[in-house]
Structures are given as structure tokens and as C-alpha cells.
Amino acid sequence: MILEARDLGWSVRGKAIVSHVDLAVRQGETLGLVGPNGSGKSTLMRLLAGIVRSTSGEVRINGQMLHAMPRRQAAQLIAFLEQQAETTEAISVRDAVELGRTPWLTPLQPWSAEDDRIVGQALDDTDMAGFENRSWATLSGGERQRVHLARALAQQPQVLLLDEPTNHLDIQHQLSILKLVADLPITSVVALHDLNQAFGCDRVGMMSVGRLVALGPPREVLTVERIAAVFGVRASIVVDPEDGTSIFRFHSA
Numbered sequence: 001m002i003l004e005a006r007d008l009g010w011s012v013r014g015k016a017i018v019s020h021v022d023l024a025v026r027q028g029e030t031l032g033l034v035g036p037n038g039s040g041k042s043t044l045m046r047l048l049a050g051i052v053r054s055t056s057g058e059v060r061i062n063g064q065m066l067h068a069m070p071r072r073q074a075a076q077l078i079a080f081l082e083q084q085a086e087t088t089e090a091i092s093v094r095d096a097v098e099l100g101r102t103p104w105l106t107p108l109q110p111w112s113a114e115d116d117r118i119v120g121q122a123l124d125d126t127d128m129a130g131f132e133n134r135s136w137a138t139l140s141g142g143e144r145q146r147v148h149l150a151r152a153l154a155q156q157p158q159v160l161l162l163d164e165p166t167n168h169l170d171i172q173h174q175l176s177i178l179k180l181v182a183d184l185p186i187t188s189v190v191a192l193h194d195l196n197q198a199f200g201c202d203r204v205g206m207m208s209v210g211r212l213v214a215l216g217p218p219r220e221v222l223t224v225e226r227i228a229a230v231f232g233v234r235a236s237i238v239v240d241p242e243d244g245t246s247i248f249r250f251h252s253a
């Protein structure tokens with residue numbers, strides 16, 4: 001297990017936002033995280049990233065306590081794309097992606113041709129190669145999202161944490177980003193807004209009112225009964241005749 005949470009919780013002013021989450025993320029898997037708005041997905045992601053310190057339980061990466069790890073070492077292991085990611089406006093796309101290399105640079109190991117290659121690859125993988133010299137401020141929401149992902153890829157982490165990475169993306173880029181993440185040999189945890197996208201993950205975790213209420217293969221977790229109980233909507237599963245994959249259709253009331 002590369003990333004583990006044990007009895008993980010976070011409370012603010014006496015209110016539990018995330019509680020009693022036990023989760024073990026396997027080496028190389030893509031784990032989808034779904035749940036209604038406010039169910040605690042982003043908070044759980046921030047706890048797993050070590051951005052927020054848990055108020056109970058712990059997070060371990062490769063068996064080591066995350067909160068006891070130096071920031072720099074944690075940044076070599078975990079990259080996090082936040083749901084509302086921001087960047088200083090005055091920098092170029094290339095500069096923004098180069099920031100991903102920061103945890104790897106030292107006075108003895110300064111910027112090298114290898115760093116250039118890694119940044120170039122990340123720009124290619126996110127279809128942003130043509131934007132290198134553009135100023136961040138001129139990018140659309142979807143382009144910014146792809147730059148953030150490129151920065152996270154350039155970080156070459158062992159674990160990639162992505163909070164709703166397909167937000168703002170057109171359908172072509174949604175699919176290409178999801179395929180890229182699924183094909184990457186690294187371990188990923190991806191909070192997803194679209195339940196149909198979660199069918200493509202190796203496993204799915206479902207959050208409800210701060211709890212992880214289900215965890216397992218997509219077809220075991222994403223049942224119409226659970227969707228009704230957790231999301232309060234009626235769903236039916238439709239099978240695509242082209243490739244036999246499942247998709248949800250949702251019905252109002």
C-alpha cells in the first residue's frame with residue numbers, strides 16, 4: 001500500500017467534516033472519489049496531500065507518517081491538483097509548469113536538460129505544448145486546468161491527487177486527461193464530479209456526509225440503490241452496445 005489513511009478525520013469548530021476514513025491506495029491504481037457536494041471529497045484530498053493536518057487519525061505514505069515528513073520530501077512523493085487551483089498571474093505557462101520541478105532542485109543539483117525534458121513531456125501530455133510562452137492571465141479556465149495538471153506531472157510524484165481535474169474542460173480534453181491519468185503508471189486518487197467517469201477507475205470510493213461509505217470495484221460501488229441513498233436521485237444503468245461499458249442515466253424525482 002503506497003498511501004494509507006487510518007481513522008482519518010478533520011473537524012472544525014466541533015463539526016466533523018471528514019470522519020473515520022480508512023483507505024489504502026494500491027500501487028499503480030486509479031482510485032475515483034465520488035460523493036455529493038459538501039460530502040468531504042476536497043477535505044479528504046487535502047488531508048491525503050498533507051495540506052491540512054488531520055484532527056484525528058493519520059496518513060502514511062510508503063509506511064511513513066505524512067505529517068512528520070519534511071515538505072520537500074513529501075512534494076517529491078505527492079502532487080496535488082486542487083479544485084480551486086490558483087497561480088500568480090504574471091508568469092508564463094512554461095514557468096508555471098517548471099514550478100513542478102522545485103522539490104527536485106538543490107544547489108548541488110540545479111536545473112538541467114533533464115528538467116527541460118520532463119517539463120516538455122508534461123506540456124505535450126496535457127496538449128499545452130503550443131502555449132509555452134503564453135501568459136497565465138490570458139488562459140481560459142480549461143487551459144489553466146491543463147497547465148495545473150502539467151505542473152503536477154512535471155513533479156514526477158509517486159502519488160497524484162486530482163480534485164475534479166476535468167472541471168472546465170471540453171469533452172475532448174476531459175476524455176484525454178482521464179485516459180492520460182488511467183494510463184500513467186503512477187498511483188492516482190481522483191475526485192470526480194461525473195459519476196459516469198468513475199466507471200473508468202480501477203476502484204471507486206463514495207463519500208457521504210464526511211464518511212467513506214463504500215469502496216471497491218466501480219460496478220460494486222456504483223449501484224442504483226447506493227446512488228438513490230447517497231445522491232437522492234433515481235438512476236438506471238444503460239450498457240453501451242459499442243463496447244459493453246456501463247453508463248448511468250439519471251431521472252428527476
Ligand SMILES: Nc1ncnc2c1ncn2[C@@H]1O[C@H](COP(=O)(O)OP(=O)(O)O)[C@@H](O)[C@H]1O
Nearest residue numbers: 012017035036037038039040041042043044207
Ligand atoms: N475551513 C472550513 N470551515 C468550515 N467548513 C468547511 C471548511 N472546509 C470545508 N468545510 C465544509 O465541509 C463540507 C465538505 O466540504 P468539501 O470537502 O469541500 O466537500 P466536497 O469537495 O465533497 O464538495 C462542506 O459543507 C464545507 O462547507
Ligand SMILES: [Mg+2]
Nearest residue numbers: 041042043083
Ligand atoms: Mg470538492
